[in-house]
Amino acid sequence: MGDAIELLSVKSAKKSFRLGGIFSGKELIAVNEVSFSLFKDAPDIFSIIGESGSGKTTLSRMILRLLLPDSGSIALDQVDVHSMKGRKQVLEYMRNVQPIFQNPFETFNPLNRVDEFLFATAKNFFPGETVDQARERAERALNAVGLALSEVGGRYPHELSGGQLQRASVARAIIPNPKVLVADEPVSMVDASLRMSIVNLFQDLKNKLGTSIVYITHDLATAYYISDRIAIIHRGFFVEQGPTSAILTEPRHPYTQLLVESALDPRPGSTSLADGAAATTGDEEFLAIGCKFAGRCPKAMVKCRLSEPPEIVDGDRMVRCYLYGGNDES
Amino acid sequence: MTEEILRSTGLRASYITHLFGMNREVKVVDDVSLSIRKNEVFGIAGESGCGKTTLLKLIAGFCRPPLKVQSGSVEFMGDPGKPLSLLEATDEELYGIRWRQISYIMQGSMNVLNPVRRIYKSFIDFAYPHMGRMAEKDFRDSVTAHLDKLRLGKEVLDSYPHELSGGMRQRVTIGLATICSPSIIIADEPTTALDVVVQRETLGLMKRLQRELGHTIILVTHDLAVHANMADRIAIMYAGTIAEEGSTKDIFEAPAHPYTQHLIRSLPHIGDKERKGYLKGAPPNLADPPAGCRFHPRCPIAIARCAQEAPSLKACSGGTRAACFLAD
Amino acid sequence: MNKKLWLVVCAMVAFGALMAYAEIDPNKEVVPGVKRGDTIIIEDPTGALTNPDNFNLWTAWAGGNGGYSTGLQQLAMDTLWYLDPDSGVPRAGVKDQTWHNSLAAEKPIYNKDYTQMTAKLKKGLMWSDGVEFTSTDVKYTVEIQAQNPTMLFGAAFKVQVKSVETPDKYTVVFNLTKPNSRFHRNFTVRWNACWIMPAHVWEKAVKTPADAMTYTFNPPVSIGAYTLKDYDKHGNWYLWQRREDWAKTSIADFGKPAPKYAMYLLDLPNDKKVISQLNHDLDMIHEVTPEGMIQLAKNKWETNWFQGFPFGHPDPTLVAILPNNAKAPFDNVDVRWALTLSLDMTKMALASYKGAVTMSPILFPPTGTSRKYYFDPMQSFLKDFTIDAGKAGMIKPYDTTIAQKIADQARPSFGDAVPKDPEKIKSMIGLGWWKYDTKAAAALLEKNGFTLKGGKWYKPNGEQFKITLFNWGPDRPTLQRLTTMIAELWTNFGIETTALFAQDNGTNQNLGQYDVYMGWNIESWGGHPDMSYFLDSWSSDYYTPIGETHNGRNQIRYKSAELDKIIGEMFKSDFDSQKNIDLGLQYLKLTTKDLPEIPLMSYNVFSSQDNTYWSGYPNFDKPYANTVTNWSNSRYIFTQLKQMLPPK
């Protein structure tokens, strides 16, 4: 895989915010030296798993160029997003990278008809084309997600169900034939009965259209269900990364273990609700020195609290934990 | 069969709005009869907009325009032999049972606490009047002790809601709802906005408190995984009606209603990569629900009768009661 | 609403009602310790003062700020002579009642070539601090001002006076720089003059001449019959108290001033002064709108100058239209006449004063003694006066029927107050004015190459003839109405006229960059036919071309060799001589032909008096003084008043 050509590469991306406001302000690093790549001609569903406040949304916004990284780089086809200037280059980027947002009811302007967004996308990315051609593109995209223009056309967002909207949102995103879709919690606001239709759709897109998908979620079950590779993000760090099934069935990092343990199994009585480790208590963890998880980690050592553990790479898996190595002197 | 504590019979309610001469009626609860027993966790599952929250409010005796009850009743059997009809009770009667008998955990822990009021003040507002003639100092001590059970330090009392994390806030609202040891706690999506770790922790605390204090929990969530691990009995709601009802075990093992069947089958879990099917279509618009069985337009096994007649709950072989003509 | 709130509101209303109920009670206090029955309350139109603590009315800026007519110049200041604008207080053995030797013992004495003036002073007059008034005071007053040209009379004294000598305590000799038969004007009050300073007070405070500019003269040491008792820090009112030794002031010539206290109120908008007088809280109103006058005149206790229509006291001031004589086309006498003939006096009279006007066809105020000296003698000239109106032929523009027309039209508003006797109407409204003859006016314009297209006049050069008409601003409502009417009349005639109202359009006027403005620059002594009071300023010596700031004289930029000759002779003739009057008539004839300004009417002041607490005010039948309260001459009124309701 290492020889493959990188399509989208995130290299040591870092973004920090100022926490708090007037009276107490601390700098916190929302995304810290995160790296991963998607490759050309190897469509892939890459899951990023994290709880709220783990930095996953910041990361997705950086990939989408809605935020620029403080340091490190995000590059599409070797072109850094920082160097993109002007409408033309930005359009070119968006032609390749498109988003799916969390809440389908908020994805579309509630006051405008849903199909307007589809037509606008078709018109803006294929400027020379006629209105009929734009309609055709919209229709094709809708068909690809299992909808038809006759279902969606002329209707306002509230007239459609969450599942329909989320599929329309995917349809809009695939109109310019993007190589990468960035989906941030795409099913968390969708009803249970419709959730699987979206998840299945992603798989179909990967398989049929060859689109790579960055799937960001906190739901381990669906991540396991569809993704090929997975990264666990905790307080800005990728703490574990590798093939999905390996990582979720044999988690190495204590945090991943906690997550897997906490995920409720939908088979009656199969999850122990007995008190586990304490949940996080807000943003303090961000400010910890050393391993951010050390405060809650049942296996924490002294050095965990002193310095950040390094990335330990083992085959196709990476884990950021002293339990699996790391220089004792550092 | 354990003693019944709350019962709704044939409850029908709608939101009625008038806007610039246009009247709209949204039939959000349609003929719901439930019977809730002492000391159980009763789960109500359903998708967004299916009337769960409205049903809960009615059960709590909280009915405000534009919500209007058309028929049916809700009776609270707190005082044996003297059921109180919550929808007809006077303000004083309701005030008498609020928090002492029935408390409520609202959806969205982010916003249910007054942002400009310290946590302790909220305890004073909600619970202190129900504590008899307790001195305020003693009350504070008891709140501190209670919060300790929820693993919240006493500094929380002097904090403002926004200073707490989502999990802490949810635990505060749980503490608020349980401090008076009420007979019934109505919990509306108590863990929906929480992360997995916090969710499990919160549910664990609720379960433990319920065991210790012995109250009834009516738990509403769309997440069947939560029901699977929390509830003793479950009612599945679809578009304002109860589709199926039964013990958790029965529901998960032998769902009778096609909707329930679908829900259970489509649940993914770690270690399972089998491709799941999904239901076509979308839940109906309650302002204009389909005639007959409200599920029939999406039902894979619908027959002609489903479009004309609404089925009522009937006992099925799996041990559940389902509203389906074809269930056995 | 909350019961308590209601109670509070009711209590406040009741409290208010109690405090303000308008009742006649001589014992109520105007200010603590001063009873209403002892006090005369007078309006001063100055407006609230911004510098109420400054009593130095010799500095120029005191003119607008420190206040001068707050009672200060009326009751506390004095100078050598007074000349009443009306007929003066009757005194036994005095023939010329309008003239009063005030601080002086006799009239000014000039040497033969008018290069020296001697003033003899009265003996035994006292300043309010007990020091005697002497020639030193007069000498100091002249010399300190001559050293400060920006003091009010500084420049005048610097230019006109070579030296002042005081041969003895009661004689002052002024050596003049050049012959000047009117030097005494500086010390002769019409409405004010150079007030005499108490040298002993000033010398102490003023160390260098420049100190005189900033010295506030507070508290003012008085040479009049009253001293300052109290005043408002916001400059809204001043309270004066009669001196115990009032007999040692010049006013004693007329008797004892009746009011023990006099209060001047400075900041009364029109509505409020009427309401105040209706509530008997204001005895003398300086000036009110015609409408306010009508309201007040409905009450028996109220008096005014005419004791009825047309109410107002005609000031010796001529309201006129002042064209810019140096700017085309107003430099053309035919245009000025055309502008005159396109004015309808009836409408102007109704619009401005509801008909209560005293009009004048000639450039002199139709008031005081002027009818005798000038208006009657001019009648035959005016009736025969013709102008060459081109196509319309030779026309006689004088119209003697206008007064009757105005009276007829004023009757609906004033009812029977308007007299029916034609002679009386003429004496009130005026003998005549110029015809409303738009045909002749049009002919005059056409004669000069103007053309009428689509109802609008165009100048010979093809531009549209438009006029911007300035007025003196909103504090003189009648003038403002008049201006609006004139603009309307000219616009109807085809000359598009915009009336502009400004407190002051200083720069435009000063630089001569204006068309026409409404106001006055002709004021007479009123009680004396001498014209020097205004005429010297018309000398072409003061002519300034457009674009240069004029020097406060000859604002209309008029140049006439003939007039210069008249002015020159006037300053070489005696004040009281027949020759002076003849020169006046010559001036009137010249300016009728040349019409450098369009005369309109006297500035009528609707002053109104309440007879409840005091009575005996001057009026048309007893014209012993001007009723206008801010003139210094109004001090005479105090001696003629009768207390009606003495407090217990």
Added chain:
Amino acid sequence: MSIRDVFSKVFLKYIMQRLGQCVLVIFIGITITFFIPRLAPTNPVEIKINQMMNGPAKIYPEAIAAFREAMNDLYGLKGTIGEQYLSFWKRFFHGDLGPSIFAYPRPVSELIWRSMPWTIGLLLSTSLISWLIGNLLGGLAGYHSDKRWTKWVELAANCVRPIPYYIFAFILLVVFCFLIPIFPTTDAYARGLKEGWNLQFMLSVLYHTFLPALSLVLTGVGAWLLGMRALVSNIISEDYVQYAEVGGVNKKTILGQYIMRNALLPQITGLGMSLGSIFSGALITEFVFGIPGMGTLSYKAILNFDYSLIMGVSIFSIVGVSVSVLVVDLLYPIFDPRVRLN
């Protein structure tokens, strides 16, 4: 919130930032008001000279040049406009606003200090009263929106809201000073009373300023009431209010602590703005009722084209608004605990 928190570096930085912004805005505002009158073709000395030539005291032509010179010198009108601007700031930093032109030689600051108490007294009290009444009524009306009386209150407020305040001033003046003359028409207090903090004087001021205050309160109440009502009707559907209602929390507590307390937050910012703007006075009310406040002063300043005084009045107004907005911003965290963190 401990003292250390208050003086944390971030807070100081925030204050500095906010102060800097405030100073910048004041600087721009003052600069604009400095240049507007000076770009005009008119100049106060000529107006003054003209006034005196037309006025009762005629000056002699010989004196005019000297006069002009002397006055230009006194009023600081010498030099180019740039030099004047620089010397303005120089004087400004010495706390000197220069002498007034029309009230020469009285300093501008003295004139302002004398007018200020009136304006502040009248407007501060009416602003606060109308804010209190308006918010109270608005809160009640929003909370009891189904009751009949709230509809009337709302209708009244809606009708009063667009009416300019001076219309009320006129109507009140006619009714209570002329038709039923129970209130005085002139002066801000009874003549002869000395200004001071004694009961008699205060009562007199209260009595004399009752009508103007009433006219201002009437219009003020309407605006606050409607604002508050709208805020309350939004807040009433907030989760925490609904939760308190479900929880059977005392109605008074809900109204006071849950609804009003939260709805008041934006109104506090509004109050800051309106308190700031009182420095420019209520011109027509002052004009109609004869109150010697800032409105009257600025009107006079303009009629007399008194550069220095115009500047003085404007500076007070500009600084007043900016500072009160700044103060409200800095105090806001006290009212809204959320701001302390975010």
Added chain:
Amino acid sequence: MRKAFAGLWKTSGYFRFGIVSLAFAIFMIIMSFFSPFKPMESFAVTPDLPPSFAHLFGTNSRGQDLFWQMTFALRNSLMFGVMTAVLSRIIAIWVGMYAGYKGGLFDKVAMAVNDSFVIMPVLPILLLLNFLLRDKMNWFYMALMMAVLGWAYDARLIRAQVLSLKERVFSDTAVFCGMPTRRIIFKEHMPYVMPIIFATTINNLLWSIGMEVTLSILGLTNINKASIGVVIFWANQHQAMISGIWWWLAAPVGVTVFVFTGLYLLSVALNEYIDPRTRLRMKGGAV
């Protein structure tokens, strides 16, 4: 549109009142074109007549029929108000929306200028400008001046709204639709800003007419041109109040109050209607 009107008419008393007063205002404006008199022509009718059928609002002391004069006055004042409101809306919308959306340096500079305008003492500056420019002053300049002084606070409100809209997900969607900024601002965001624009327009209209009246009462406007303020000015000049000619003040005050209140209530009713939340609810978007 018609349905909306009927619905509003049926349910909203404010709307009915507003429409009635708007109709009245329009009637007056139309009547001004049929006036038998010039707006400020003096002594065209008998002075000082109380209201009657011949003279609906009576006649004043200057011999003008107040009804006909008010038709011109209302027309001029409203024209002026609309002109000011439109001009200041152009500035406010442009600055508010671009500053809010673009952010960055443009936002910083725009807001510094904006803050400066917010804190400027409007009345003194207006008085001053009127005083200075009086012979060059006309309605358009005056409207422009008021617009320049009256946009700032509204721009701030609009900016705040745009800032919150920018945070909404559909704005990001619009960006990824490849929409140009202009289209996002005017197509996607405008409907949400409309209620603010609408409410501030009416407020600005009322404010500017009120300012004109203030200036007129002080005699600082062109008092030869009929406007509401000028009618009041002349009534004061003639002491109508104490002369018992109450109708001279009652006409402008009554018309002002009626039309102002009507327009305001109309805006309240319409604003509720054009509020996106209402629109959504009417379409059945949310319960």
